[in-house]
Amino acid sequence: MRTVLALACAAVLGAILWSAAPVVWGRSPRAAAIYEPNPDHLWNRLHAKIFVRDDLPDTQRLPDALDPPLWYHTQYLLSNPSHKQAVRILDEFLQTHAENLTGDPLKRAILQRDLWAVFDWAVARHPEHVRDPAYEEERRELRTRLAEVLRRIALSPEELAALPDNYAQAVSSGEFGRNYDPAHRERAFLPPDLFEAQGPWVELEDPGNPEPVAFQHFSDHSARSSFLVFLRLPGGRKAAFDYLQALWSFPGPWVLSPADANHPQVVNPDVPQFPTGTEVALVRQLTLFDNQGRLVNSPITESLQIRVYREIRKSDHPPAGLDGAIAESGQDFYDIELSRPQLFAGKAGGLRALQPGEKDFTKFGAFGPDGGRPGQYLTLDNYSPVLKQCVFCHQGAGIHSLNSRVKLLKPHVLQKDRHSESLGPHWWQDARTLSWKQSHDDWAALTAYWKASGGSH
Numbered sequence: 001m002r003t004v005l006a007l008a009c010a011a012v013l014g015a016i017l018w019s020a021a022p023v024v025w026g027r028s029p030r031a032a033a034i035y036e037p038n039p040d041h042l043w044n045r046l047h048a049k050i051f052v053r054d055d056l057p058d059t060q061r062l063p064d065a066l067d068p069p070l071w072y073h074t075q076y077l078l079s080n081p082s083h084k085q086a087v088r089i090l091d092e093f094l095q096t097h098a099e100n101l102t103g104d105p106l107k108r109a110i111l112q113r114d115l116w117a118v119f120d121w122a123v124a125r126h127p128e129h130v131r132d133p134a135y136e137e138e139r140r141e142l143r144t145r146l147a148e149v150l151r152r153i154a155l156s157p158e159e160l161a162a163l164p165d166n167y168a169q170a171v172s173s174g175e176f177g178r179n180y181d182p183a184h185r186e187r188a189f190l191p192p193d194l195f196e197a198q199g200p201w202v203e204l205e206d207p208g209n210p211e212p213v214a215f216q217h218f219s220d221h222s223a224r225s226s227f228l229v230f231l232r233l234p235g236g237r238k239a240a241f242d243y244l245q246a247l248w249s250f251p252g253p254w255v256l257s258p259a260d261a262n263h264p265q266v267v268n269p270d271v272p273q274f275p276t277g278t279e280v281a282l283v284r285q286l287t288l289f290d291n292q293g294r295l296v297n298s299p300i301t302e303s304l305q306i307r308v309y310r311e312i313r314k315s316d317h318p319p320a321g322l323d324g325a326i327a328e329s330g331q332d333f334y335d336i337e338l339s340r341p342q343l344f345a346g347k348a349g350g351l352r353a354l355q356p357g358e359k360d361f362t363k364f365g366a367f368g369p370d371g372g373r374p375g376q377y378l379t380l381d382n383y384s385p386v387l388k389q390c391v392f393c394h395q396g397a398g399i400h401s402l403n404s405r406v407k408l409l410k411p412h413v414l415q416k417d418r419h420s421e422s423l424g425p426h427w428w429q430d431a432r433t434l435s436w437k438q439s440h441d442d443w444a445a446l447t448a449y450w451k452a453s454g455g456s457h
């Protein structure tokens with residue numbers, strides 16, 4: 001699966017670099033003041049060592065990036081000097097029992113999230129070329145220390161149960177619009193009814209399949225997050241299920257594509273179309289583990305991506321440039337993400353909307369800016385703004401830009417409404433995330449360290 005995704009992402013990366021419009025940046029925030037105001041606080045230094053890379057100076061502009069800037073072939077934290085520096089900070093953390101520097105469960109949960117990502121990366125990371133170093137020893141040195149820090153900062157089941165629903169906090173903060181506003185298309189919005197059990201947003205499911213609908217995101221983050229897909233039709237909940245039924249009942253949803261040897265079967269261009277005004281959302285929610293080593297779905301929303309279809313038309317000419325492709329797509333794109341300092345400060349549930357010109361390195365996929373030789377890495381100027389990148393992977397009119405559409409056609413199972421009586425308060429949380437992770441080798445590696453150290457889990 002990783003290989004398939006990696007190949008797909010290599011193709012997309014070429015496209016992402018298509019436009020490199022210059023962006024005016026404000027003064028970057030103090031690089032390391034994430035957990036505490038003092039940048040020299042050990043938690044800040046540990047965070048900065050991971051997120052602000054000396055060999056990739058533009059990471060200074062993104063000290064609060066959603067994911068650590070570590071990709072498939074990254075050598076940072078493995079080659080020196082960054083490896084020795086990271087080991088030194090982790091040792092300092094362990095020796096000084098820096099887990100006691102804060103009792104705030106939210107801060108511990110977020111540090112767990114980030115260090116867990118580094119641990120998994122240190123399990124799965126691959127050398128770029130056969131002759132490149134595999135850094136076996138360096139990866140092991142990182143993993144041993146990370147596993148112990150992770151063990152020490154894990155929350156108790158009671159602390160986990162008391163973590164806040166930051167999405168609800170963000171909605172009630174009033175910081176965000178509640179609906180798509182065609183008169184202010186630049187304004188991101190946060191639908192208050194997204195998680196309403198019988199509301200207009202319908203969660204797309206893949207019942208009977210051990211893999212969730214958004215499998216590429218899910219596996220790319222190795223189940224440390226759940227990714228949930230929601231669909232909203234202007235006609236409401238019943239209209240959405242009627243549409244899903246029509247889609248599923250469509251005879252011959254797949255057609256042969258002799259032009260593409262890798263995908264001999266493609267979605268029939270004539271499958272039923274959804275109406276203008278349809279919205280789709282991809283919600284990312286954090287997986288954590290408790291101090292007994294048990295995996296849990298947490299209530300923390302890490303990001304919400306929304307696409308709104310303000311126009312659906314088939315085009316018979318190729319779009320001119322990136323802006324042409326965006327206009328042609330008929331969609332408006334939104335991305336709301338977690339900001340750590342905002343979360344800790346209790347501001348709008350820690351969620352903030354990405355601004356139109358905002359840039360980030362590769363957010364999703366195996367290949368980052370640091371392929372090739374050090375010194376030749378890409379800078380942020382090589383990237384298009386995040387909100388302009390959406391169209392690279394979401395082209396096509398209406399339903400044809402919905403990447404999850406393949407899960408809505410035969411031979412998949414028909415999407416059916418669930419009776420609200422059977423739904424718990426967090427009905428969308430997916431136990432498959434936990435069972436998938438449970439059987440994955442990176443989780444086995446982490447739990448093996450805990451067992452070997454004789455720790456409590």
Ligand code: HEC
Nearest residue numbers: 214215216217280281282305306334335390393402403404
């Ligand atoms: C590198 C490719 C890529 C980029 C760039 C990308 N997406 Fe996606 N997106 C996907 C894939 C693939 C899925 C299908 C779910 C899965 O398998 O993980 C998806 C799913 C979604 C969904 C759920 C509905 C659907 O289409 O299946 C939404 C909503 C979404 N993306 C919004 C966005 C927004 C907004 C942006 C830009 C900020 C964006 N995406 C950028 C690849 C991408």
